[in-house]
Amino acid sequence: MNCAKNAPAAPQPLPNLSLEDKNTFGLPAIADLAYEITSPDQLPELIASILKAGVVWRVLGGGSNVVLPSLLAGTTLIMGISGxxxxxxxxxxxxxxxxxxxxxxxxxxxxxxxxxxxxxxxxxxxxxxxxxxxxxxxxxxxxxxxxxxxxxxxxxxxxxxxxxxxxxxxxxxxxxxxxxxxxxxxxxxxxxxxxKAWKPRLTYADLAKQFSDNPLVSALEVFHAVCKVRSAKLPDPKVIGNAGSFFQNPIVDIAQYENLLAQHPNLVSYPDATGTRKLAAGWLIDQCGLKGYRSGSAGVYEKQALVLVNHGGATANDILELANIIQGKVRERFGVELQIEPNIL
Ligand SMILES: Cc1cc2nc3c(=O)[nH]c(=O)nc-3n(C[C@H](O)[C@H](O)[C@H](O)COP(=O)(O)OP(=O)(O)OC[C@H]3O[C@@H](n4cnc5c(N)ncnc54)[C@H](O)[C@@H]3O)c2cc1C
The missing domain is CATH 3.30.465.10 (Uridine Diphospho-n-acetylenolpyruvylglucosamine Reductase; domain 3)
Structure with a gap:
């Protein structure tokens, strides 16, 4: 009887792999060398060889939270472990x-x-x-x-x-x-x-509104409601490239929050678990008149100012230049620093 565990097949090298359809922004990007990882057992040897060669590496999942440069040097590991x-x-x-x-x-x-x-x-x-x-x-x-x-x-x-x-x-x-x-x-x-204990979470206005007269709502109903609200609010990356929220909601201390509220009584914010205050980044951007703003092929989504979109043909530089304009305007108007949410690879 052969008790040896079958070794997983070594991942195939994929040189000059286009990642354009592997990032939801739809940015043109070529990976110098990529591997699809389908088993954890493939990693020790592969990582050892990457480290020995001294090349840079990174992991790519669904590419929905990244801004990819036109060329990804070194090795890109595409995560494909299932189960x-x-x-x-x-x-x-x-x-x-x-x-x-x-x-x-x-x-x-x-x-x-x-x-x-x-x-x-x-x-x-x-x-x-x-x-x-x-x-x-x-x-x-x-x-x-x-x-x-x-x-x-x-x-x-x-x-x-x-x-x-x-x-x-x-x-x-x-x-x-x-x-x-x-x-x-x-x-x-x-x-x-x-x-096992479950109760619906309906604190967000979009869900609270839908279920105010239905306290016995099921998880499946919440699931469908979330899908419906998201589909109506967020651009579908298959139609228009984006990475969801481009900025984090900035967290400010209570003194700064009260100061901002005095100047902007309509300020949209949420209490934070740590006693600080989370400001709605989309509202800040919208107040700067940037909803729908375009800079070349990159733009601010017309229905949700927190989302930056690729109108077609944008590069990482176009997206980052637009982000820089937005950060500058928000800083100037509110004295608040917006942090980019996606990972700039
Ligand atoms: C339309 C849209 C809506 C979105 N809505 C939300 C939302 O509501 N809430 C939210 O939080 N996010 C949201 N996002 C962002 C995104 O979907 C999430 O961050 C998601 O978890 C990214 O998964 P990914 O597999 O695409 O990661 P990738 O974009 O491929 O990678 C993201 C980062 O994680 C690293 N990484 C990926 N996989 C691994 C791994 N296995 N091991 C180590 N590092 C890894 C990558 O190196 C990279 O730095 C949205 C994005 C889009 C396009």
Missing amino acids: KEIIDSNGQFTLVEVGAGENWHDFVAWTLEQNLPGLENLALIPGTVGAAPIQNIGAYGADVAEYIDSIEAFDSKNQAFVTLSKEDCCFAYRDSYFKQNPERYIVTKVAFKIP
Whole structure:
């Protein structure tokens, strides 16, 4: 009997790979050399050879939160590890393990098919499961961190697989330990702990309005409502290139918030868990008269000022120049610094 584990096939080198259809902005980009990773076991040898050669590298998931340069030097690892499995269930929670390359929205839909409500407010966020913890994706009052139990990743620094607990991941608003340590970890698997106790989260006006007369709303109804609202508000990347919100909502201390409110009584903001205040970046941009503004082929989406779009033929430079104009106007008018949300690779 041969008890040896079958070694995974070495990933095929993909030289000069076009990433134009692998980033939701639709920016023209060529990867010098790419590999599609379909098994964690492919990583140790590959990373060792990349480090030995001393070339730069990065991971690409669904390309929905990146601004890609026209040429990506070094090695690009395209995450394609699949699989989802319920591994434990008791009276309080269900534990689910998911491969980093699974599509996020499909995973959310699958949890509902398995009668595991909880993630429905995060429906229709593009991208992969492995990227979800990187910026701690969030929408409609929920953050993915709340549902994460642990993360399996390959640590390129120590050239070993590690399992990081939720606490190790240092999750914060659109932030994590992974984001703070770029080019170190490759997330291969995410374990989700989904509580059995469930109640709908309808604090956001769009959802509250729809369900005010339906307190017995189901998770599936919330899921469909979230999909509908998002489809109406956000541009479909297949139609017009974009990376969702281009700026984070700036967090200010209460003194600055009160000062701004005195000058701008219509200021849109939300209370923050840490006692600070989160300003609506889209409102700030809109107030600068920039909704629908165009700079060459890059523009501010006409229905939502927080989203920058590629009207066709834009490059990373066009997008970043436009971002710079917006940051300057918001700084000048409100004294607030806007941070770019997507990763500039
Ligand atoms: C229309 C639209 C709507 C959006 N709405 C939301 C929203 O509501 N909330 C929200 O939070 N985000 C939103 N986003 C942003 C985006 O969908 C998320 O950030 C998503 O998690 C990115 O996943 P991805 O697989 O596309 O990552 P990519 O864009 O491929 O990568 C993003 C970053 O993560 C790194 N990375 C990716 N995979 C791995 C991995 N396995 N291991 C290590 N590093 C990795 C990359 O190197 C890169 O730095 C939206 C984007 C679009 C286009």
